[in-house]
Structures are given as C-alpha cells and as structure tokens.
Amino acid sequence: MNHSSKLAPCDVQALKSRHAEVFAPSWANRAATFGIVAFLAGLFVFGFWRLEFSFTKVLSGIGQLGVLVWMMLPPDPGSWARFLIFLNALAETVAIAFLGTLLAALIAFPIGFVAARNTTVNRLVRFASRRLLDGIRGVDTLIWALLWINVVGLGPFAGVLAIMTGDIGTLGKLFSEAIEAADRKPVEAIVSTGGTRLQQIRFGVLPQVLPVIAGQVLYFFESNTRSSTIIGIVGAGGIGLHLAEQIRTLEWQAVSVLVIMILIMVAVIDAVSIRLRTAFIGHSQRPAK
Incomplete structure (x- = not known):
C-alpha cells in the first residue's frame, strides 16, 4: 500500500494552530534573534580590532614560516x-x-x-x-x-x-x-x-x-x-x-x-x-x- 508523504490540509491547519510560533514567528522573536546575531558579529569584529589582528601580518608570517620549515630540513x-x-x-x-x-x-x-x-x-x-x-x-x-x-x-x-x-x-x-x-x-x-x-x-x-x-x-x-x-x-x-x-x-x-x-x-x-x-x-x- 502506498502512503502519501503529504499531510492533509486539515492536518496542516491543526499543526499551524498548535505551533503558531513556529509557522509564523512573532516580530519580537525575530528581533531578538537578529539582535543576538548582530551582537555576536560586533563582538567578533571588536575582538579582531582590540587584539590588533592583521591579515598582512598573517600573510607575511606564512612566508617566514616557510623559511623556518626550510631551515628545519633535513631533520638531524x-x-x-x-x-x-x-x-x-x-x-x-x-x-x-x-x-x-x-x-x-x-x-x-x-x-x-x-x-x-x-x-x-x-x-x-x-x-x-x-x-x-x-x-x-x-x-x-x-x-x-x-x-x-x-x-x-x-x-x-x-x-x-x-x-x-x-x-x-x-x-x-x-x-x-x-x-x-x-x-x-x-x-x-x-x-x-x-x-x-x-x-x-x-x-x-x-x-x-x-x-x-x-x-x-x-x-x-x-x-x-x-x-x-x-x-x-x-x-x-x-x-x-x-x-x-x-x-x-x-x-x-x-x-x-x-x-x-x-x-x-x-x-x-x-x-x-x-x-x-x-x-x-x-x-x-x-x-x-
């Protein structure tokens, strides 16, 4: 017997009525989620700035790392x-x-x-x-x-x-x-x-x-x-x-x-x-x- 994977319209409506916050989240929940994401993103950027993170230093350091690895060869x-x-x-x-x-x-x-x-x-x-x-x-x-x-x-x-x-x-x-x-x-x-x-x-x-x-x-x-x-x-x-x-x-x-x-x-x-x-x-x- 084949069973359809789709729910009947009445079942969908019943689910929506029981879990309205999932199907139609309130603006307050959306704003709270957006605020948390924005805060974490701001904290991430602030941490990079406060700790003086520099992609230039990273790229130049990779070259220096290659020189260091070359000096380590061959192991002796x-x-x-x-x-x-x-x-x-x-x-x-x-x-x-x-x-x-x-x-x-x-x-x-x-x-x-x-x-x-x-x-x-x-x-x-x-x-x-x-x-x-x-x-x-x-x-x-x-x-x-x-x-x-x-x-x-x-x-x-x-x-x-x-x-x-x-x-x-x-x-x-x-x-x-x-x-x-x-x-x-x-x-x-x-x-x-x-x-x-x-x-x-x-x-x-x-x-x-x-x-x-x-x-x-x-x-x-x-x-x-x-x-x-x-x-x-x-x-x-x-x-x-x-x-x-x-x-x-x-x-x-x-x-x-x-x-x-x-x-x-x-x-x-x-x-x-x-x-x-x-x-x-x-x-x-x-x-x-």
Whole structure:
C-alpha cells in the first residue's frame, strides 16, 4: 500500500494552530534573534580590532614560516649520543603523563563518589567537594607546573605533580557525572534485597561506571602526553625542556627531530588508547552468562 508523504490540509491547519510560533514567528522573536546575531558579529569584529589582528601580518608570517620549515630540513639530531638523550627525554615525558594521570585518577575516584548526587554522604559534603574540584580545575596545568617547580624544584617530579593536580579537578567532575548518570534499577534491586549503602555502590553503581571511567582515564593519558611536553618547556622535565633549549639556540634541524618524535609518540599512544577504550566498551556491553 502506498502512503502519501503529504499531510492533509486539515492536518496542516491543526499543526499551524498548535505551533503558531513556529509557522509564523512573532516580530519580537525575530528581533531578538537578529539582535543576538548582530551582537555576536560586533563582538567578533571588536575582538579582531582590540587584539590588533592583521591579515598582512598573517600573510607575511606564512612566508617566514616557510623559511623556518626550510631551515628545519633535513631533520638531524647532531649526533647519535644526542639522539639517545632525546629518546630518554621522550620516555621521561611518557612517564610523567602516565604517573600524573594515574595518581590523579586514584585521588579523583573517591572524590567523584562523594561529589555525585546519588552516592554522596550529604548535601554539605557534596557542595564542598564540588567547590574543591572547581577550584582545582580553574588553575591551568602550566600554572600548577610553575607552582610545583618552586616547591620541589626543577625536574620530572614537578611535572608529575602538575599533571596530577591539574587532572584531579577535571577527572573528579567527570567521574561524578558518570556516577550520577548510572541506571537506578540495579541499585533498587539491591535495596529490595536488603543491601547496605556500600553494597548498593559496589554492586549497583560501580560495574556501570568503571568502563566509562577507564575510557576517560585513557583519554586523559593520551592528552597529557601533549601537556607534559608543554610543561617541560618551563622546567618540569621531559622532552619539552630539550625542545625549548634547541629553539633558544636556533638548532632548527634538531627541533624538527624533536617535533617528529613527539608526533610519533602521540600517534602511537592515540592508537593504543583507542584500542583499549574500544576493548573496555565492548567488554562492558557483553551480556553476562
């Protein structure tokens, strides 16, 4: 049987009467939409003017960028001994990202349960934990690196602490949101059998959120491999320290080697992270026997 895709005239009239604001929007709504668009456009133009944006500078800078790229070719670390030093710094960068992310996840995990609405102790504790996470998250990782360098000195230990501190706030927030989004039915089933509060969290909430939390931690590890490069530039160890040094001494061929090493490192970690996240998600969706 063929069905016509067109509505009958009576149905169209009924839709128009029920949703008149969609078919015939008022002038007030149109004016408000136009005003918002005009305000955003004006803000965009003002930002370009206030920040002294210049297309001339961009075009001339592209030419200078081409000269810089030409100076970076061919990639050359200078010596085999220096290349080994770069490899050691690259491994140090990965270690900073791994340890910082792992420590942040271990600390943020219990805070996430305290900050979640369905697993917290009371409203006051939830409010305090939320504000604590907001305060930590409001400070960038680079600033934490500068603070920790002044506390523990230069080196990878400061980098680990910076990554850890910066991620506690964000991971804690993400963990709490994942816990709040957990299905209530398993918890209600445990409550109906007389389960304790701890058993509700252990058997009703935890199995649901663990794959989500594992995926988030893996993503942050992947992201922190780039962040640990940046904080290394300010003295927190890793390959970023060597990158800043080579740029400062205008060793552009060595800079290109470091950039290529960083790109390969990020690509490998990204590929491994995607496979692990897929494995976690597939395992969590596998029906229980």
